[in-house]
Amino acid sequence: MAINLQQFLAKQLSDGVIDQQLCDLLNAVADLSKEINDKVTHGALAGVLGFAGTDNVQGEHQKKLDVITNEIFVEGVEWTGALAGMASEEMDHCLPTPAAYKRGKYLIMFDPLDGSSNIDINAPIGTIFSITKAPEGKIADESFLTPGRKQIAAGYVMYSPQTILTLTVGNGVFMFTLNLGTGEYILTKENIRIPVQTQEFAINMSNMRHWEAPVQKYVQELLAGDTGPLGKNFNMRWVAAMVAEVHRVLCRGGIFMYPRDNRDPSKPGKLRLMYEANPMSFLIEQAGGKATNGYQNILDLQPEELHQRVAVFLGSAEEVERVTSYHE
Ligand code: AHG
Ligand code: MN
Ligand code: MN
Numbered sequence: 001m002a003i004n005l006q007q008f009l010a011k012q013l014s015d016g017v018i019d020q021q022l023c024d025l026l027n028a029v030a031d032l033s034k035e036i037n038d039k040v041t042h043g044a045l046a047g048v049l050g051f052a053g054t055d056n057v058q059g060e061h062q063k064k065l066d067v068i069t070n071e072i073f074v075e076g077v078e079w080t081g082a083l084a085g086m087a088s089e090e091m092d093h094c095l096p097t098p099a100a101y102k103r104g105k106y107l108i109m110f111d112p113l114d115g116s117s118n119i120d121i122n123a124p125i126g127t128i129f130s131i132t133k134a135p136e137g138k139i140a141d142e143s144f145l146t147p148g149r150k151q152i153a154a155g156y157v158m159y160s161p162q163t164i165l166t167l168t169v170g171n172g173v174f175m176f177t178l179n180l181g182t183g184e185y186i187l188t189k190e191n192i193r194i195p196v197q198t199q200e201f202a203i204n205m206s207n208m209r210h211w212e213a214p215v216q217k218y219v220q221e222l223l224a225g226d227t228g229p230l231g232k233n234f235n236m237r238w239v240a241a242m243v244a245e246v247h248r249v250l251c252r253g254g255i256f257m258y259p260r261d262n263r264d265p266s267k268p269g270k271l272r273l274m275y276e277a278n279p280m281s282f283l284i285e286q287a288g289g290k291a292t293n294g295y296q297n298i299l300d301l302q303p304e305e306l307h308q309r310v311a312v313f314l315g316s317a318e319e320v321e322r323v324t325s326y327h328e
Pocket of ligand 2: 111115276
């Protein structure tokens with residue numbers, strides 16, 4: 001018999017892996033993702049394509065869907081009684097749970113729409129979330145700055161030919177496929193293990209001249225294939241949505257990289273630690289892979305700012321260890 005997400009979470013609850021608040025929160029995230037799915041699949045028919053005419057705190061031009069999905073996410077979780085506050089890529093500062101709702105014990109951080117440049121070309125996009133325990137007292141941006149290792153749950157929803165919710169609550173990685181007929185997320189993959197070795201890499205090669213020496217050296221070796229020191233040929237992919245890259249790595253292995261580069265010294269990488277790198281690194285480690293910033297495991301980094309950026313190397317252990325060792 002197929003297991004749906006609600007049943008899966010009920011079992012985790014009765015096994016003592018999660019508590020009622022986390023169960024409620026995860027169900028709420030799954031529900032709101034169906035609304036996002038509805039918007040993204042209707043695209044032009046729902047009038048959701050194109051730019052919003054505003055910029056976010058990172059100085060990026062917001063797409064309409066960045067703004068719409070952020071609203072859907074906020075409204076989808078604020079009422080649950082599970083949250084003390086939330087923070088998003090699309091909000092300058094955190095949002096403590098409004099006084100109208102019961103305060104809960106968790107914090108959620110999210111990227112409501114990952115892969116914004118893919119929206120208008122109907123390519124894969126996603127939603128990423130990370131859940132931690134809230135500290136006591138007033139919630140401010142600093143309340144969110146706990147290392148990724150302390151995450152209680154993390155996951156993403158990928159909107160592509162299939163809509164898939166991938167989740168960890170700290171006991172492995174589980175994937176659920178949305179049945180559009182019944183509106184249920186059905187468990188379709190469990191015990192996900194990333195192969196230790198791989199012959200596939202993902203990096204935006206157009207930035208090559210800006211990379212630091214260790215990454216230049218490593219990618220040269222990948223490109224040299226069986227004529228180089230790695231002694232095997234590599235294939236390359238770049239979807240331009242971290243959700244889709246991490247999904248591929250979870251499904252068949254690979255190494256995904258978004259290194260820091262010297263285009264803008266104030267930006268140590270493009271991806272954001274709190275709501276992109278941390279939740280994805282939690283999933284990757286739970287599936288037996290590795291995730292570093294070139295020097296340290298991403299999950300061990302002490303965050304300093306809510307919207308902080310970080311270099312990312314994640315996926316199959318052997319290759320992540322190799323490129324990390326080149327940084328030493
Ligand atoms: P977002 O749409 O949330 O800003 O994130 C986009 C990120 C990430 O998902 C992807 O890996 C990367 O940007 C793509 O960057 P390039 O435009 O350099 O390919
Ligand atoms: Mn993103
Ligand atoms: Mn985004």
